[in-house]
Amino acid sequence: LDLYGVRNWGAGYFDISQDGEVIITPIPDRKDLSISIPRLIEGIRARGKEMPVLLRIENILDSQISCLHNAFSLAIANAGYKGNFRGVYPIKVNQQKQVVEEVTSFGARYHHGLEAGSKAELIAALSFLKDPEACIICNGYKDEEFVDLALWACKMGFPCFLVVEMPGELELILERAAIIDVRPRVGIRIKLASKAGGHWTESGGDRSIFGLDTTQVVALVDRLREVEMLDCLQLLHYHLGSQIPNIRDIRNAVLEACRIYVGLISEGAPMGYLDLGGGLAVDYDGSHTNFSNSRNYSIDEYCADIVETVMGVMDEEELPHPTIITESGRATVAYYSVLLFNILDVSRLEPQPFLSDIPEDAPDVIVNLVDVLHSLTLRNLQECFNDAIYYRDELRQRFQHGAVTLRERSLGETIFWHIIHTIAQDVKKLKRIPPELSELDDALADIYYGNLSVFQSLPDAWAIDHIFPIMPIHRLLEKPTRNAVIADITCDCDGKLDSFIDIQGVRRSLPLHELRPDEEYYLGAFLVGAYQETLGDLHNLFGDTNVVSVRIREDGTLDYVKEMEGDSVADVLSYVEYNPKAMAERFRHTAEMAIKAGFISVEDRYKVMKAYETGLLGYTYYER
Ligand code: PLP
Numbered sequence: 345l346d347l348y349g350v351r352n353w354g355a356g357y358f359d360i361s362q363d364g365e366v367i368i369t370p371i372p373d374r375k376d377l378s379i380s381i382p383r384l385i386e387g388i389r390a391r392g393k394e395m396p397v398l399l400r401i402e403n404i405l406d407s408q409i410s411c412l413h414n415a416f417s418l419a420i421a422n423a424g425y426k427g428n429f430r431g432v433y434p435i436k437v438n439q440q441k442q443v444v445e446e447v448t449s450f451g452a453r454y455h456h457g458l459e460a461g462s463k464a465e466l467i468a469a470l471s472f473l474k475d476p477e478a479c480i481i482c483n484g485y486k487d488e489e490f491v492d493l494a495l496w497a498c499k500m501g502f503p504c505f506l507v508v509e510m511p512g513e514l515e516l517i518l519e520r521a522a523i524i525d526v527r528p529r530v531g532i533r534i535k536l537a538s539k540a541g542g543h544w545t546e547s548g549g550d551r552s553i554f555g556l557d558t559t560q561v562v563a564l565v566d567r568l569r570e571v572e573m574l575d576c577l578q579l580l581h582y583h584l585g586s587q588i589p590n591i592r593d594i595r596n597a598v599l600e601a602c603r604i605y606v607g608l609i610s611e612g613a614p615m616g617y618l619d620l621g622g623g624l625a626v627d628y629d630g631s632h633t634n635f636s637n638s639r640n641y642s643i644d645e646y647c648a649d650i651v652e653t654v655m656g657v658m659d660e661e662e663l664p665h666p667t668i669i670t671e672s673g674r675a676t677v678a679y680y681s682v683l684l685f686n687i688l689d690v691s692r693l694e695p696q697p698f699l700s701d702i703p704e705d706a707p708d709v710i711v712n713l714v715d716v717l718h719s720l721t722l723r724n725l726q727e728c729f730n731d732a733i734y735y736r737d738e739l740r741q742r743f744q745h746g747a748v749t750l751r752e753r754s755l756g757e758t759i760f761w762h763i764i765h766t767i768a769q770d771v772k773k774l775k776r777i778p779p780e781l782s783e784l785d786d787a788l789a790d791i792y793y794g795n796l797s798v799f800q801s802l803p804d805a806w807a808i809d810h811i812f813p814i815m816p817i818h819r820l821l822e823k824p825t826r827n828a829v830i831a832d833i834t835c836d837c838d839g840k841l842d843s844f845i846d847i848q849g850v851r852r853s854l855p856l857h858e859l860r861p862d863e864e865y866y867l868g869a870f871l872v873g874a875y876q877e878t879l880g881d882l883h884n885l886f887g888d889t890n891v892v893s894v895r896i897r898e899d900g901t902l903d904y905v906k907e908m909e910g911d912s913v914a915d916v917l918s919y920v921e922y923n924p925k926a927m928a929e930r931f932r933h934t935a936e937m938a939i940k941a942g943f944i945s946v947e948d949r950y951k952v953m954k955a956y957e958t959g960l961l962g963y964t965y966y967e968r
């Protein structure tokens with residue numbers, strides 16, 4: 345039943361029902377609140393929304409925030425830690441207003457704050473300011489406007505920290521603080537020597553592009569002391585990178601940061617806040633390992649390790665326990681969104697049947713291929729494979745030189761594919777499979793055409809080979825009989841998904857079901873709530889997908905909380921500076937000329953314009 349490992353990566357939010365459908369349980373210990381995705385799709389379709397749809401489940405976001413805070417509370421209680429924990433949500437991870445709104449409103453019970461890495465993000469964050477105990481962390485390059493806004497937030501009584509990322513920023517902060525007449529809350533971002541493994545960990549190490557090295561830290565302390573503002577230095581920050589798979593790297597970094605924190609206190613800074621950045625990984629493949637798509641620790645372990653490490657160093661130095669801040673983004677929002685899409689078509693590399701008696705005058709290369717086919721046994725699979733490739737290449741070469749006709753080439757290739765398919769079947773009967781033949785099944789995989797753009801909806805899958813769990817959301821009681829890769833509908837050969845999660849690493853094709861006539865086949869790409877939405881681009885002018893947000897209430901009722909129309913063709917054209925009205929007008933002229941030239945009638949012109957205007961208003965994806 346669980347061919348796709350959903351119970352490993354689903355974190356209790358996703359599972360398979362008795363009817364073979366993927367179900368969502370937004371609060372993992374409330375199985376009574378489960379809802380099936382096919383049922384949700386019915387509701388979405390009934391509301392007139394076409395696929396692809398980005399489904400957001402609001403309560404999953406709430407559950408993840410609770411999960412992080414509960415884990416820190418437990419770790420703090422178990423260790424007897426005297427300081428607090430404050431979470432902040434880094435807006436860059438998913439900037440959608442709906443996300444930031446939910447994080448701040450649900451997170452208010454935990455004083456969950458925000459991290460802003462740019463002026464625009466700070467302006468967004470300030471519009472949600474309410475709670476004087478929720479931190480705002482200002483990272484990133486800061487100009488005067490950015491600094492002023494952060495200083496005003498300080499002056500208004502909010503714990504808003506200006507984190508110095510570049511040595512030069514301090515002078516600007518001092519100058520503007522004097523003008524605005526406020527004691528700023530200054531943080532410093534440090535470059536750690538510690539480095540972590542994984543995809544997104546270039547933020548750590550000596551060569552990281554952000555943060556101050558120890559010499560610059562000391563210079564900053566001296567300068568603050570010189571202007572009698574060392575009391576403003578209250579926070580130490582680092583960010584080792586996102587998706588850190590190995591807990592050992594996390595522990596090492598915390599330890600190094602604690603030593604620097606201690607050093608700053610002995611220099612006379614009051615400190616009080618230790619901000620460990622992001623990095624809490626998501627177990628995308630469910631392997632619970634230190635592979636880059638996974639993590640070898642639980643959230644409870646992550647929190648316990650941090651709290652114990654910080655407490656160990658502070659107790660040793662007899663210093664008060666600081667408020668621990670983390671900037672977890674990915675782990676907060678990844679589970680909350682699922683991309684749903686339908687399969688439009690399938691192409692198969694299946695050989696056409698051919699008559700075994702080939703023409704008498706067939707070129708010898710074809711005769712040789714037939715001989716290979718007839719001589720196949722379990723003992724000579726590798727040899728036949730080599731011969732088949734050799735003769736197939738020769739066939740193509742001869743075609744280039746005009747010595748083989750199109751029809752002969754087609755016959756030769758058909759025989760070649762028969763050989764390869766037979767080898768792919770027979771090889772499964774061997775005890776020891778030769779390495780070259782072990783990947784034949786993947787090489788022969790079908791292509792399932794999905795109604796999506798990888799570039800728009802799963803940009804990390806294209807850009808950095810990040811792997812998301814992808815699976816059918818129904819028919820899971822049936823054994824899938826096909827192996828497939830998924831192509832999107834951009835006409836770019838990179839627009840495909842051909843790496844899938846597997847407990848042992850990566851698999852290159854996905855078991856899928858045969859399409860049935862007149863029945864949609866739906867797949868879901870899971871755990872896509874972090875980074876994917878705004879990193880996506882308009883390749884081939886496929887725009888934002890439809891978005892539907894749902895919430896499952898305590899009594900089990902389902903609310904379609906928000907529906908957001910995806911981009912229309914006119915929308916995406918206007919993003920690239922077209923004026924849809926002017927375009928329609930120009931096309932109207934063209935149609936008039938076609939009437940004058942006698943190609944179309946006036947009635948045709950009406951139909952032509954209707955088609956053009958309907959196209960402009962339509963969804964950018966395939967509409968049934
Ligand atoms: N904080 C900073 C400064 C970042 O640059 C990032 C993203 O890389 C994060 C927090 C979020 O990291 P994550 O999504 O791994 O929690």
